[in-house]
Amino acid sequence: MHVKDLQGSLPPVGDEGTGRSSKLEKQIPRTGRPVEVGMSLSLWLQTVRNNPLLNHRTTEELPKTADVVIIGSGATGSLTALSLLQSPNPPKSVVLLEARELCSGATGRNAGHCKPDQWRGFTKYETAFGAEQALKILSNEQRTWEGLVEYVKKHNVDCDLWVGKTLDVLMTDDVAEVAANNFSNYQAAGGDVSKIEVTTDQDKAEEISRLKGAKAVYAWDASSLHPWKLVAHINQQSLDLGLNLQTWTPVTKVSGSANKWTVHTERGDISTPVVVHATNAYAGALLPETRGAIRPCPHMCNKVLPPSTFAGSRSLKNSYAIIYPDGISGTDFGHRGIRMVGHNNRGMSLNYLRDEPERGSRVLYDYAWSGIIARSADQVPYIGAVPGKPGQWMCCGHNGHGMARIFTAAPALAKLVQGATWDETGLPECFEVSNERLHRHLDPNWELNEDN
Numbered sequence: 001m002h003v004k005d006l007q008g009s010l011p012p013v014g015d016e017g018t019g020r021s022s023k024l025e026k027q028i029p030r031t032g033r034p035v036e037v038g039m040s041l042s043l044w045l046q047t048v049r050n051n052p053l054l055n056h057r058t059t060e061e062l063p064k065t066a067d068v069v070i071i072g073s074g075a076t077g078s079l080t081a082l083s084l085l086q087s088p089n090p091p092k093s094v095v096l097l098e099a100r101e102l103c104s105g106a107t108g109r110n111a112g113h114c115k116p117d118q119w120r121g122f123t124k125y126e127t128a129f130g131a132e133q134a135l136k137i138l139s140n141e142q143r144t145w146e147g148l149v150e151y152v153k154k155h156n157v158d159c160d161l162w163v164g165k166t167l168d169v170l171m172t173d174d175v176a177e178v179a180a181n182n183f184s185n186y187q188a189a190g191g192d193v194s195k196i197e198v199t200t201d202q203d204k205a206e207e208i209s210r211l212k213g214a215k216a217v218y219a220w221d222a223s224s225l226h227p228w229k230l231v232a233h234i235n236q237q238s239l240d241l242g243l244n245l246q247t248w249t250p251v252t253k254v255s256g257s258a259n260k261w262t263v264h265t266e267r268g269d270i271s272t273p274v275v276v277h278a279t280n281a282y283a284g285a286l287l288p289e290t291r292g293a294i295r296p297c298p299h300m301c302n303k304v305l306p307p308s309t310f311a312g313s314r315s316l317k318n319s320y321a322i323i324y325p326d327g328i329s330g331t332d333f334g335h336r337g338i339r340m341v342g343h344n345n346r347g348m349s350l351n352y353l354r355d356e357p358e359r360g361s362r363v364l365y366d367y368a369w370s371g372i373i374a375r376s377a378d379q380v381p382y383i384g385a386v387p388g389k390p391g392q393w394m395c396c397g398h399n400g401h402g403m404a405r406i407f408t409a410a411p412a413l414a415k416l417v418q419g420a421t422w423d424e425t426g427l428p429e430c431f432e433v434s435n436e437r438l439h440r441h442l443d444p445n446w447e448l449n450e451d452n
């Protein structure tokens with residue numbers, strides 16, 4: 001991505017880590033199931049190796065029938081299950097099937113950052129969906145973040161929640177100008193800018209960000225947390241309400257017809273009227289019609305230990321998106337070390353930090369892990385009834401930004417399953433899955449793609 005390619009807009013929050021290397025993401029997508037051998041262990045999965053929920057199976061055998069079968073135990077599947085079980089009219093039996101360990105997909109491998117887009121993606125979303133939808137998308141992200149923080153605080157969830165300022169730092173005059181235009185477009189369209197602190201004075205921008213050469217800074221509230229622990233808490237609540245959780249049970253196929261579906265696994269089949277696909281990047285394996293619209297893409301996180309000059313009272317207190325003409329790097333400077341997201345880590349090499357270490361330890365690149373994100377062909381998730389398959393539902397394709405979407409999307413999906421209209425979900429209309437949306441992006445080779 002070069003300045004001329006920005007065309008007056010910035011990549012929305014969630015595009016952290018993209019840039020030149022995003023060519024990788026354009027390759028013909030694989031559409032298989034999660035690999036079951038040889039995957040990396042994320043920072044989060046490393047720290048919970050003795051938690052029995054990792055390989056929990058509520059019953060030794062799979063039940064033969066269920067009112068609802070949910071596929072995928074990331075944040076989406078887990079929160080959909082809890083929302084159903086906590087509803088006024090809960091289904092009698094809900095089964096949650098997970099191919100590997102509990103929450104070992106993108107949720108268990110991400111950077112742990114919940115950053116609601118407050119302004120940055122406005123022009124891009126406006127171009128794609130119009131101003132009204134763009135405003136709805138951004139206000140939904142704020143609601144989602146508030147919902148997540150409220151859940152953690154209300155239940156006192158032990159998941160290292162941090163709430164503080166996230167900084168978008170513009171590193172060249174060109175991107176600072178694009179940002180300024182984007183910000184005023186958003187404001188002119190009626191966007192709420194009351195929570196954003198804007199600094200366009202270069203000296204001040206350097207002082208606030210502590211990044212050499214920073215031109216402007218936009219700051220607002222966001223969070224980071226241990227995503228696996230949050231999802232484990234959600235599952236524990238569901239188990240208390242009767243959830244049947246089955247880890248290490250990959251679904252190989254869903255067959256049948258309207259409201260009479262069979263979910264196939266190597267451990268047996270389950271008959272059910274309702275199937276929820278919460279498989280995100282892996283949606284295409286069971287729903288070939290999503291191939292092309294939802295593209296699985298490799299993504300990376302690095303854990304970096306800060307040098308002495310950025311430790312103790314001088315430690316960084318914010319999370320960052322460092323924005324250059326050729327991409328964005330995302331970071332989360334927490335007490336666990338600096339976590340960097342994406343392939344394009346140029347900005348994260350800490351070259352831009354203002355204080356060189358004269359004494360003390362230098363930067364230590366400690367650990368790296370990978371995961372698969374679900375790029376959405378039109379940038380927003382696919383939520384609702386699977387077209388042409390009554391009784392099958394989906395909430396997939398979070399475009400590398402699920403932490404700022406799922407806390408409203410999953411409860412909304414549970415409402416839809418129980419008969420609510422789209423209006424009652426409060427979600428932006430452009431998130432709703434439709435035949436037309438899927439077919440617009442259908443991979444012409446979808447039938448030829450191998451399954452794994």
Ligand SMILES: Cc1cc2nc3c(=O)[nH]c(=O)nc-3n(C[C@H](O)[C@H](O)[C@H](O)COP(=O)(O)OP(=O)(O)OC[C@H]3O[C@@H](n4cnc5c(N)ncnc54)[C@H](O)[C@@H]3O)c2cc1C
Pocket residue numbers: 033034071072073074075076077097098099100102103104105106107108109110111112113114115249250251252278279280281282285286299300301341369370371372373395396398399400401402403404406
């Ligand atoms: C490296 C990386 C960094 C990221 N950083 C951030 C970030 O900082 N902030 C942010 O907002 N988002 C980030 N994301 C994206 C975010 O993690 C996702 O958008 C979100 O977690 C999606 O949640 P989910 O529950 O929909 O999907 P997942 O968490 O991927 O859950 C899907 C589950 O379905 C299971 N599954 C798939 N197929 C089958 C099958 N056939 N049978 C049974 N089970 C199956 C998978 O094993 C998986 O556990 C990042 C992602 C990655 C990979």
